[in-house]
Amino acid sequence: MAEVRNKQVILKEYVSGFPKESDMDIIEGTVTLKLPEGSNNEVLLVKNLYLSCDPYMRILMTQGPSSLTPGSALRGYGVGRVLESGHPDYKKGDLLWGITNWEDYSFVSLDQSPFKIEHTHVPLSYYTGILGMPGMTAYVGFFELCSPKKGETVFVSAASGAVGQLVGQFAKLAGCYVVGSAGSKEKVELLKNKLGFDEAFNYKEEPDLDAALKRYFPEGIDIYFENVGGKTLDAVLLNMRLNGRISACGMISQYNLTQPEGVTNLMNIIMKRIRMQGFIVSDSYHLYPKFLEFILPHIREGKVVYVEDMAEGLENGPAALVGLYTGRNFGKQVVVVSRE
Amino acid sequence: MAEVRNKQVILKEYVSGFPKESDMDIIEGTVTLKLPEGSNNEVLLVKNLYLSCDPYMRILMTQGPSSLTPGSALRGYGVGRVLESGHPDYKKGDLLWGITNWEDYSFVSLDQSPFKIEHTHVPLSYYTGILGMPGMTAYVGFFELCSPKKGETVFVSAASGAVGQLVGQFAKLAGCYVVGSAGSKEKVELLKNKLGFDEAFNYKEEPDLDAALKRYFPEGIDIYFENVGGKTLDAVLLNMRLNGRISACGMISQYNLTQPEGVTNLMNIIMKRIRMQGFIVSDSYHLYPKFLEFILPHIREGKVVYVEDMAEGLENGPAALVGLYTGRNFGKQVVVVSRE
Known part of the structure; x- marks a missing residue:
């Protein structure tokens, strides 16, 4: 033995x-x-x-x-x-x-x-x-919960991470305009040059997130894929469009705080008829075979990296x-x- | 003339x-x-x-x-x-x-x-x-957005108001357990004795809203009909159950504040897979004939007051x-x- x-x-x-x-x-x-x-x-x-x-x-x-x-x-x-x-x-x-x-x-x-x-x-x-939990998270959180339509605008935070980079690429496959935020110049370059995001910005260089979002989304955001929470969520709420959807996947900015930041702009959920849906991907693992059928050809053809x-x-x-x-x-x- | x-x-x-x-x-x-x-x-x-x-x-x-x-x-x-x-x-x-x-x-x-x-x-x-905007608000926000099931638990804030008193009665019609909060002893009596709520409490006499909700909902809340926002929402989030639904109708506690209160417990939306849906009832006025068909017999028979x-x-x-x-x-x- x-x-x-x-x-x-x-x-x-x-x-x-x-x-x-x-x-x-x-x-x-x-x-x-x-x-x-x-x-x-x-x-x-x-x-x-x-x-x-x-x-x-x-x-x-x-x-x-x-x-x-x-x-x-x-x-x-x-x-x-x-x-x-x-x-x-x-x-x-x-x-x-x-x-x-x-x-x-x-x-x-x-x-x-x-x-x-x-x-x-x-x-x-x-x-x-991409073929495991994070891939399924992007798939379920974006396609199943947000029902994206061609021409809609999508914002992804933590956009170069395990999930975010896929949400951005899925948004492009769905015919959406997509902007990501990340925490360095190199990540912003990655989003724009390799991952096909329409725009990207370094949130650490944006003292006013609301202003940054208004610059990239003059008409507002239809879909927000939430990975970070806190101040980012607060700024996003100000910029959501009518009937917007928020897929609440994670709030990494809050995990290390003893007291979470307060989110103050929740009235926008009412005025803009926003649907915010939290999810845990393991509830949706029955969709894994369907997901593989979708994602494997895209990987093979180099359409998703x-x-x-x-x-x-x-x-x-x-x-x-x-x-x-x-x-x-x-x-x-x-x-x-x-x-x- | x-x-x-x-x-x-x-x-x-x-x-x-x-x-x-x-x-x-x-x-x-x-x-x-x-x-x-x-x-x-x-x-x-x-x-x-x-x-x-x-x-x-x-x-x-x-x-x-x-x-x-x-x-x-x-x-x-x-x-x-x-x-x-x-x-x-x-x-x-x-x-x-x-x-x-x-x-x-x-x-x-x-x-x-x-x-x-x-x-x-x-x-x-x-x-x-009851037959106008507030009635439709209770109907759409409760039945259409929350899809209540028999035996589920429902919490209504501002429960003796124009909308809340109806949500509570609709919840009983749907076979739910319903608790309301209001701001005076007389309103609490009204909720329990005339409007058929299972329980009610005076939020002004509850220094710890979280503890109050745990007392009335030892197993948690399936459906929250949100009329007040702020601290109440924060305490409710701690007490929601898995797959809970929040119908976001109004946030009266916030309307008179220059700076809204921060809501800190939003991580519960993810962990508990909560759906929070904001709405403005006028979007649903096409349902008014259906609503009248539902409500008029109930009024006539004294089942809704x-x-x-x-x-x-x-x-x-x-x-x-x-x-x-x-x-x-x-x-x-x-x-x-x-x-x-």
């Missing part, structure tokens, strides 16, 4: 404020590469290949009913290969994406409904991004995760555990 | 903060009871009978693109009788409800699409309330209107111009 080293990224203690690398620790133990006794074929042994850094993970690091337990490994989305399975639907060698731990080897419960990866002509890491920021090695995981909250990542932040 | 006295309530100047009676003036002029030359049959001469005091009117008293003009009469919903008409669809003697001026006699443009009153076995003043607060005479209009914003009204606030 092979016993091998198992490196883990653990949460040292609950986080308040911005997360720091020192809130996490790298520890090394061993694991026996064998399914535990009595696991009733409901557990897989998986070798983790890629781990996904996602903004929502910060929420699980604050003390609360659904938070991570200090001392245990971080949990999040990842891509892995099945080493042992007692379940007929999963075979040794299968590739999966789904919830896993931040470590070399994980026991993944089938309760977590891991997705089998059937299409491998694309980079495997894509299953942490995807920008990844790869951190090499589990030991660089904490820095990669922490970097999300200061915008250090350039595109989808991935941690490479093993290229096999 | 009869020339008669025409009393008017005019806006003296733009209002900031809470409106005062002295922001308005009563003036008396004369009017010739004859359609103006060149009005091309597109104007009716109407004798106003009842005027409606509605919270949204405050918004038109702040300087802005759609505000009232200082020196001119207030405008709002009312009930009147046609004295002269050149249009074949409206006859002398017809009763109408719709937008009119705060004065004895008005020229009403057909652009304003006044509704003809066909059912007169109910008090005529009902067409400023309606509480009105009548102010007698135009000269008492300013006090009646101002009273809305401190909750002095007990039920729907109406101004009686003439009982004919």
